[in-house]
Amino acid sequence: MGLKILTEHINVPGIETLEVYRKHGGYRSVEKALKTMSPDEVVEEVKTSGLRGRGGAGFPTGMKWSFLAKPEGVPRYLVCNADESEPGTFKDRWFMEKNPHALIEGMITSSYALGANTSYIYIRGELLFVLRILEKAIAEAYAAGLLGKNILGSGYDLDLHVAPGGGAYICGEETALLESLEGKRGNPRNKPPFPAVKGLFACPTVVNNVETISSVPWIVNNGGAEYAKVGIGRSTGTKLISASGNINNPGVYEIELGVPVEEFIYSDEYLGGIWKGKQLKAVVPGGSSVPILPANLILKTAAGEDRLMTYESLADGGFVSGSMMGSGAFIVFDEDQCIVRNTWNYARFYHHESCGQCSPCREGTGWMEKVLHRIEYGHGHQQDIDLLVSVAKQIEGNTICPLGDAAAWPVAAAIRHFRDEFEWHIRHPKEATAPGAVYRGQLDTVTA
Amino acid sequence: MAKVTIDGIEIEVEDGTTILQAARKIGGDVVPPAMCFYTSLKGSGGKCRVCLVKVTQGSTRDPRPMPKLVASCITQVQDGMVVENTTNEDVLNARKGIVEMLLINHPLDCPICDQAGECSLQDLSYEHGISGQRFEEERRTFNKVDLGPYIQLHMTRCILCYRCVYTADQITEKRVHGVLGRGDAAEIGTYIENVIDNDFSGNVIDVCPVGALTDKTWRFKNRVWFTKPMDAHRDCPTCSGKVTLWTRGEEVLRVTARKDQYNEVEEFICNTCRFDKKEVKDWTIEGPRHIDRNSVISANHYELPVVNVPIVPNLPTSTKKNLPQE
Ligand SMILES: Cc1cc2nc3c(=O)[nH]c(=O)nc-3n(C[C@H](O)[C@H](O)[C@H](O)COP(=O)(O)O)c2cc1C
Ligand code: SF4
Ligand code: SF4
Ligand code: FES
Numbered sequence: 001m002g003l004k005i006l007t008e009h010i011n012v013p014g015i016e017t018l019e020v021y022r023k024h025g026g027y028r029s030v031e032k033a034l035k036t037m038s039p040d041e042v043v044e045e046v047k048t049s050g051l052r053g054r055g056g057a058g059f060p061t062g063m064k065w066s067f068l069a070k071p072e073g074v075p076r077y078l079v080c081n082a083d084e085s086e087p088g089t090f091k092d093r094w095f096m097e098k099n100p101h102a103l104i105e106g107m108i109t110s111s112y113a114l115g116a117n118t119s120y121i122y123i124r125g126e127l128l129f130v131l132r133i134l135e136k137a138i139a140e141a142y143a144a145g146l147l148g149k150n151i152l153g154s155g156y157d158l159d160l161h162v163a164p165g166g167g168a169y170i171c172g173e174e175t176a177l178l179e180s181l182e183g184k185r186g187n188p189r190n191k192p193p194f195p196a197v198k199g200l201f202a203c204p205t206v207v208n209n210v211e212t213i214s215s216v217p218w219i220v221n222n223g224g225a226e227y228a229k230v231g232i233g234r235s236t237g238t239k240l241i242s243a244s245g246n247i248n249n250p251g252v253y254e255i256e257l258g259v260p261v262e263e264f265i266y267s268d269e270y271l272g273g274i275w276k277g278k279q280l281k282a283v284v285p286g287g288s289s290v291p292i293l294p295a296n297l298i299l300k301t302a303a304g305e306d307r308l309m310t311y312e313s314l315a316d317g318g319f320v321s322g323s324m325m326g327s328g329a330f331i332v333f334d335e336d337q338c339i340v341r342n343t344w345n346y347a348r349f350y351h352h353e354s355c356g357q358c359s360p361c362r363e364g365t366g367w368m369e370k371v372l373h374r375i376e377y378g379h380g381h382q383q384d385i386d387l388l389v390s391v392a393k394q395i396e397g398n399t400i401c402p403l404g405d406a407a408a409w410p411v412a413a414a415i416r417h418f419r420d421e422f423e424w425h426i427r428h429p430k431e432a433t434a435p436g437a438v439y440r441g442q443l444d445t446v447t448a
Numbered sequence: 449m450a451k452v453t454i455d456g457i458e459i460e461v462e463d464g465t466t467i468l469q470a471a472r473k474i475g476g477d478v479v480p481p482a483m484c485f486y487t488s489l490k491g492s493g494g495k496c497r498v499c500l501v502k503v504t505q506g507s508t509r510d511p512r513p514m515p516k517l518v519a520s521c522i523t524q525v526q527d528g529m530v531v532e533n534t535t536n537e538d539v540l541n542a543r544k545g546i547v548e549m550l551l552i553n554h555p556l557d558c559p560i561c562d563q564a565g566e567c568s569l570q571d572l573s574y575e576h577g578i579s580g581q582r583f584e585e586e587r588r589t590f591n592k593v594d595l596g597p598y599i600q601l602h603m604t605r606c607i608l609c610y611r612c613v614y615t616a617d618q619i620t621e622k623r624v625h626g627v628l629g630r631g632d633a634a635e636i637g638t639y640i641e642n643v644i645d646n647d648f649s650g651n652v653i654d655v656c657p658v659g660a661l662t663d664k665t666w667r668f669k670n671r672v673w674f675t676k677p678m679d680a681h682r683d684c685p686t687c688s689g690k691v692t693l694w695t696r697g698e699e700v701l702r703v704t705a706r707k708d709q710y711n712e713v714e715e716f717i718c719n720t721c722r723f724d725k726k727e728v729k730d731w732t733i734e735g736p737r738h739i740d741r742n743s744v745i746s747a748n749h750y751e752l753p754v755v756n757v758p759i760v761p762n763l764p765t766s767t768k769k770n771l772p773q774e
Contacts, residue, residue: 168630185627190494190522356608356627356634357495363549366632370585387582394545397516398497 002256003230005218005238006211010098016133018140021101027146029109029217034154037220042113046216048224050236055081055172055209056287056327058311062224067196068114069204077205078116079181080107080213082123082130083165083172087288087349088329091240092210094252096123096130100137104160106213108146109220111158114206118159122177125167134162169353173401174207176355187357188401209327211240231257235310239325245283245332248272261285261307261314262299265332278334282417285314286326288346289406291413292339293323319413338438339421343414344372350407361404364395368411375422378429385422389415450527454478455535467520467531468499472710479710480533481543481572483550483657484609485521487712492614493521496607497546498572502539505530517542540576547576552583553632554658555604563659565672568711569607588632595625596643598650598664598723603635606660612636612652619716620646636660647686650722654705654713665723666694666702675701677737682730686718692737693728700726706737 014020021027033042047062068076080103084092096103103121111119123131138160141147149157163181165171171180175189178200199205215237219227228236235257244250247265249272255264264270265280274280283298284290299307302321307313311325333342351369356362368391374380392408399405415422421439425432432439451460454471455478461470469487471479480501485493493499499521503514508528517539520531533539551573558564590603608627613636616623625644628637638644644652653661675694682689694702703722705713725731 170630190519351631354631356629356631357610359496359498359549359607360546362608362632362634363552366588367549367552367583367585390545394542394549398500398542398546400494 002254002259003238004254005227005230006095006102006214006240007099007254010095015099016101016137018101018137018144021099025221026101027105027108029220030105030112030146031152033109033112033220034152034156039113039115042109042216042220045219045224046113049219049227050224050231050234051212051215051219051227052235052311053209054211054215054239054328056086056289058325061208061212064196064208065114065206067194068206069197070115071204075118075201075203076114076116077200077203078107078111078114078119078213079174079177079200079205079207080119080121080210081172081174081177081207082121082127082210083169083177084124084127084210084327085169085172085353086327086329087346088244088284088331089242089287089327090244091242091252091328093124093127093130094242095214095240096127096210097133100130100134101141102214102217103134103210104137104141104147106216107160108141108151108158110206110208110213110216111160112156113216116206117157118161120181120200121160121162122171122181123162123164124172125165128164131162131164138162168355169349170355170401170403173403176401177207178205187355188403190400232308232310233312235312235325239309239328241309241328241330243271243330243332245330246275246278246334246337247332248275255309257310259309261309264309264330265299271330271332274332274334276334278336280332281335281337282333282339284323284329284331284333284410286324287329288331288349288410289402290324290326291319291322291409292342292417293321293413294417297321297417298323319409320416323413335440336436336438338376339414339418340372340376340425340432340439343411344369344376346410347372347407350403354403354407355401358398358400358404360395361399361407364391364404365407367391368407372411375425376432378425378433380422380426380429382423382426384426385415385419388412450525450529452525452527452529452531454531455533461525463524465525467501467503467518467523467525467529470525471520471531471533478533480520481568481576482521482710483568483572483607484611486611486614486655487710488716489611489614489618489655492609492611494519496550496609498543498550498576500539500542500546502532502536503529504532504536543576544578547573548578548582550607551577553588553604554607555587555589557605561602561605561659562662562667562672563605563656566711567659568657590635593637594664595638595661596645596649598719599644599653600662600664600667601636602660602662603637604660605658606636606656607658608634608636609657611655611657612661615652615655615716616644616646616649619651620648622646625652647718647720648716650719651705651713651716653722654707654716657711663702663704663722665726669701670696677739679706679734679737680731681734682721682725682732684718684721687721688715688717689721690715691717691721691731693731693733695728698728700728700731 009024043065051061052058170176171186173188176186180186195205238254241253266273280295284292301316314325316322347369351365354361354365392412395404396408424439480499482499483496500517501520505511507526593601624642625638678693680693692706705717
């Protein structure tokens with residue numbers, strides 16, 4: 001069993017109450033930080049820890065915090081991104097639902113470090129029941145003097161609010177989130193200015209993921225250096241993985257970064273192998289936005305080394321033969337899954353979720369979806385595959401926010417690694433559209 | 449002041465100037481096209497992406513190139529910046545791709561569109577578009593909506609540049625329309641069939657780069673290239689009263705604000721001037737308006753193939769793009 005930084009007490013009955021949470025060492029970091037450390041010292045510990053953003057991009061948290069502008073007389077904000085809508089990702093919901101005080105403790109300690117006196121948790125609108133759990137926990141924290149004026153007699157004030165989104169994936173993008181939180185339409189902003197300079201209500205703002213913020217108390221309690229000892233290289237600490245698909249034990253796992261992918265999939269401590277003993281076909285290791293990898297490339301890098309659950313190892317090989325850690329949504333496909341259908345499904349999602357602000361994403365996501373739909377339903381043409389590659393390229397890198405890239409990459413990667421399966425769909429529409437039909441390679445010899 | 453080089457031409461501009469504005473100072477071919485940016489509208493730009501350019505050197509202090517193409521309308525110049533527009537193949541290719549995106553769901557109903565002849569999308573596709581048609585799906589359509597007695601919304605033609613939204617926000621007293629929905633289902637709307645009625649609401653027609661918002665008092669009266677633009681003014685209590693009249697003989701067919709070579713309004717005008725003063729005697733005529741644009745209105749002729757730009761087999765030789773033809 002690896003070290004559990006986030007989930008050690010998650011199954012303790014009653015941990016969602018302040019009383020039980022405190023009994024298990026909860027809110028120690030608030031006492032320690034507010035009473036014995038300066039805000040800058042907290043930032044330093046987070047820097048030393050090597051903690052990286054768990055929302056998808058993996059940007060070093062300490063560095064992000066140190067970029068926060070601090071003009072005189074202007075409020076600063078910490079905003080927790082709890083919008084979690086990436087297909088395959090369900091760790092934040094699970095974590096907040098079970099252990100709401102852990103996030104609140106992280107919010108207090110982190111807000112103190114950043115000098116924020118008002119902070120927000122922006123939660124996905126569909127998670128109204130989690131919002132209620134958080135609100136209850138926040139009320140407990142206020143009553144215990146952990147929120148509000150003069151927290152624990154330290155002289156530090158903090159108000160914490162929870163705000164629900166309206167049900168749009170794009171509001172997970174940090175600047176769309178800020179727009180939405182301001183009560184506007186959730187369109188991503190043009191950058192610069194970055195939120196660190198001009199964020200919520202045009203004030204300096206840090207946006208961090210639920211898991212990122214919830215990792216801060218442990219770092220404050222045990223020291224950044226101790227955190228940095230866990231993991232490999234620049235992938236320090238532990239990570240929550242939402243595992244789903246054709247595996248024996250789907251669910252959320254806290255792993256020490258560095259576990260070999262093969263062990264993660266097949267050992268009983270983690271996913272317990274492929275469901276019904278079938279063959280592994282492919283894995284999307286970081287949520288629907290990251291490139292899919294075929295079995296051979298997810299288990300070993302192109303150079304033949306074991307692939308590890310770290311930011312670096314999952315990205316090894318770049319877009320040619322690698323993928324990304326993303327939000328840590330590990331989606332497993334067995335031999336019976338159709339890559340074309342799955343790619344269409346993802347494309348449909350991005351088409352539905354594009355905010356429509358910039359032309360390449362607004363028009364391109366719909367176009368890709370339509371072409372993929374055509375292929376999946378047996379009406380594709382041979383030139384459609386190159387058309388998809390070309391449309392994906394027309395979107396990638398040319399948009400306001402990364403949703404455009406997130407829509408383009410999965411399509412490009414699926415074609416890169418499973419081109420024969422797309423060709424098979426186009427050449428053999430009858431076989432491909434038969435109920436339950438899946439490409440297994442054997443029909444590839446037939447040429448049109 | 450900052451020195452910036454665009455397509456090999458050096459110019460010195462005020463700090464805070466955008467690449468697009470610096471290019472417009474130089475003028476001519478180095479000016480990137482712009483479909484959503486509008487100088488007088490705060491917050492506009494960054495959306496259509498047709499103005500993308502390559503920054504090959506960030507500044508003298510930090511000469512690294514910018515990793516991605518940037519929207520020239522919202523990217524500020526730095527001292528020593530080097531920019532490539534028409535001299536960079538990646539830029540031309542990306543722009544071609546974006547023009548294609550703008551056209552895939554466009555109805556291409558130019559023959560029956562009031563904007564034909566003065567449409568920025570027509571100009572854009574003429575100059576930067578691709579030949580051939582790769583989109584074979586059904587195009588998105590919306591119903592036509594009357595936004596009150598003066599303005600008609602033909603959403604199917606809209607490119608979601610947001611200019612009309614910023615105009616209503618910044619020029620009129622109260623905005624009653626906006627963008628509803630998202631992605632390619634996003635539409636301009638008033639939510640509950642509201643009437644856009646406000647002294648300055650007619651300006652949304654002028655800022656619209658395409659024929660999505662049109663003047664109902666002018667609808668189907670004539671083709672713009674058969675009308676004569678005249679600068680005129682009147683003593684107006686609400687606005688400057690400086691307009692362009694579009695006349696045929698003694699008839700005033702349409703009144704618009706005066707627009708510059710980038711199709712941007714010089715001074716916004718009120719609805720009385722625009723919709724109610726349709727007689728020559730209402731106005732003091734100053735003289736013919738010179739339309740300094742490369743579109744067909746200034747050429748004063750109109751050739752049929754232009755109406756269906758995407759199926760024109762080859763780019764006209766007059767455009768000096770040096771992309772390999774596929
Ligand atoms: C389309 C899109 C959706 C996103 N959704 C989320 C989300 O649901 N939760 C999240 O934490 N980050 C999401 N992000 C990433 C955020 O923009 C931002 O990088 C993150 O919240 C920063 O927090 P971190 O540094 O702690 O990772 C999304 C990004 C994009 C482009
Ligand atoms: S890339 Fe897509 S989601 Fe992002 S701003 Fe542009 S249209 Fe909106
Ligand atoms: S109606 Fe015209 S001005 Fe308004 S967003 Fe659409 S194209 Fe732009
Ligand atoms: S003009 Fe620059 S993005 Fe539209």
